[in-house]
Amino acid sequence: xxSRTKQVAGERLYSAEAELEWYELELSxxxxxxxxxxxxIDSVEIxxxxxxxxxxxxxxxxxxxxxxxxxxxxxxVLPEAKYDAAHQFxxxxxxxxxKINLKSQNQLLMVARRAWRYRxxxxxxxxx
Amino acid sequence: xxxxIFGNSWAEKASVAQRLSRTGTExxxxxxxxGNQDYFQQVIAHxxxxxxxxxxxxxxxxxxxxxxxxxxxxQDSWAEMLYLAAASIHIWEELVKPLPSEAGTRxxxxxxxxxxxxxxxxxxxxxxGTCNYTFLNETDxxxxxxFYFNAEYCEKFGDIPYSAIDFQDILxxxxxxxxxxxxxxxxxxxxxxxxxxxxxxxxLKCGGIIVINEMSGVTKLYDDxxxxxxxxxxxxxxxxxxxxxxxxxHIPYQLGLIVARRIA
Numbered sequence: 001x002x003s004r005t006k007q008v009a010g011e012r013l014y015s016a017e018a019e020l021e022w023y024e025l026e027l028s029x030x031x032x033x034x035x036x037x038x039x040x041i042d043s044v045e046i047x048x049x050x051x052x053x054x055x056x057x058x059x060x061x062x063x064x065x066x067x068x069x070x071x072x073x074x075x076x077v078l079p080e081a082k083y084d085a086a087h088q089f090x091x092x093x094x095x096x097x098x099k100i101n102l103k104s105q106n107q108l109l110m111v112a113r114r115a116w117r118y119r120x121x122x123x124x125x126x127x128x
Numbered sequence: 129x130x131x132x133i134f135g136n137s138w139a140e141k142a143s144v145a146q147r148l149s150r151t152g153t154e155x156x157x158x159x160x161x162x163g164n165q166d167y168f169q170q171v172i173a174h175x176x177x178x179x180x181x182x183x184x185x186x187x188x189x190x191x192x193x194x195x196x197x198x199x200x201x202x203q204d205s206w207a208e209m210l211y212l213a214a215a216s217i218h219i220w221e222e223l224v225k226p227l228p229s230e231a232g233t234r235x236x237x238x239x240x241x242x243x244x245x246x247x248x249x250x251x252x253x254x255x256x257g258t259c260n261y262t263f264l265n266e267t268d269x270x271x272x273x274x275f276y277f278n279a280e281y282c283e284k285f286g287d288i289p290y291s292a293i294d295f296q297d298i299l300x301x302x303x304x305x306x307x308x309x310x311x312x313x314x315x316x317x318x319x320x321x322x323x324x325x326x327x328x329x330x331x332l333k334c335g336g337i338i339v340i341n342e343m344s345g346v347t348k349l350y351d352d353x354x355x356x357x358x359x360x361x362x363x364x365x366x367x368x369x370x371x372x373x374x375x376x377x378h379i380p381y382q383l384g385l386i387v388a389r390r391i392a
Contacts, residue, residue, distance in 0.1 A: 003262065003293035003302060010278075013292035014269045022295045029320055046186045106360055110318050113188055117180060121267050124178040 016126035023122060026115035030108065046116045053108050138382050139205030142212040149215065152249070167246055168200035170275040191346070192315065199245060213341065213383055217311055218247060220339050220387065221259065224309065231257035240293070240303065240331055241311040242268045246276040255285050262291040262307070264298075264316075299324055303331035314342040314384075317364035325364055329371060332390040340368070344384025 004013050027049075028038035034052030036044060175193060182193075198206055226234035237259045243250075253259040263269045269292060277288055293303060310328055317325045317340060329338055344350060349359040356362055361384070368388055369376045376388040 003291055003297055005291040006289055009287040012273045013263070013265070013290070014273055015265055015292075015294065016270070018265050018294040018296065019267065019270075026319075033320070046181060050185050107318065107363070108320065109188060110190065110360060111320055113186060113190060114192065114315065114318060116186060117193070118267060120180060121178055121270075125267065125270050 014125075016122050020119060020122035020126055020128075023115045023119035026111065027119055030112045030115065033108065046113070049112050049116070050109065053112060139208055142205065142208035145215075146208055146211050151215065164246060165200065166279065166281065167271075167275050168196050171196045171271055172200060174271070174275070195244075212381075214245065214247065216381065216383070216385055217339060217341050218249065220311070220337060221250075221253070221309060224337065225253060226258045228256045228258055236260045237309060238262070238307045238333075239309045239311065240264070240307045240328075241309075242266060242313060242316065243272050244268055244313065246272060251282070251285055251288060254288050254290055260289075260291070262293050262303075265292050265294045295324070298327050298331060301327065301330070303327070305331070305333055307331050308333055308336045310336070310338040312338070312340045314340065314345075314361055314364075316340075317343075317361065322364060322367040325367055326371075329368070329374065329388070329390070334390050334392060337387065337389050338368075338374075340364075340386040342383045343378075343386050344380070344382065347382050347384075349384055350380055 006013055024041060028041060030049060030053070031038045031041065031044065034049065034055075036049065036052060175196070180193060181187075187193075199210065202210055221237065221239065225237040236257055239259050240262050242264045250259075250261075254261050263272070276282060282288065297303065304327075310332055312328060316328065319325070332338060343361045343365055345360050349356060349361060349365070365378060365384075365386060368374065368386055369378065371388070373392040374388040374390055376386065379385040379387065
């Protein structure tokens, strides 16, 4: 959906469907990272995603980077080959050229938790 | 709780700053608008109906939704702190938009933003022709339309013009070069990479300003200079500072504020 301008008084512009699509993509991306099939997005629990992040990315991921360089560069932490393989699960219309340059488990936990909650809200607001 | 996080001196500074400011309204944030209290109550009720998962594993230490309960009934020094958080964002718009007396003779300010908390001053800018607002299509906009614009309280403003845009369209480049001012919250820079943040910056015209608030992780960014790069928001802040087409200032007030201007 393109950007839109209110035409008449009282018209509402919020689109739950567009927000839902966005956060499903965000959550799918996290699911791919931890090896979960995004097609299971409707049945997976946040507990499983969070535990997956905790197991894939040790909390001290940065310690390795610090040992290499006190200032981490922008290279990818997640091996690109693994990410590309995970892409086979689903097509990403907006993320085709996307690269992940995660620096911390903490960051990914926040992405997952926020995508989870906003997806939930968007579904509710869409009446789903 | 606020004193434990920010320290007494922060609350005192916020209180003094509020007394020494002249914002053109009596309270700017709370006292100006009895509608705001109704708004917060309705948002909280909405969250209850939606049955948001509030377990620790689903929320971590995220303040995202708990903030509305604080907004509804701010105690101790929260009111002053929330005032300062809102003012630190709103000030940039006040400084660069046309004066109300110039409406119709100067081009309105094009603003891309979200809206966690309705501000009557912002609504006034939307109706007096000094700003054209485009809201990100997210739950913030749902709340704004459902519980604020739609409220009897807002009838005094008449028709409130604004636009909306989807995240997907910003990422696709549809907003590139369109805005004079982009106002975001730390939430919008949390991602697996800096691609979306880059597109927010691309959406500015040359000369435009991006303001990103709450970038300190509630002071954590400033707690230990040697480990600053471990902060949740460090990568995003570093990305903004790395853009050669912007001049960037990181302002280390407790909540953390980034202000950057596009120069090329």
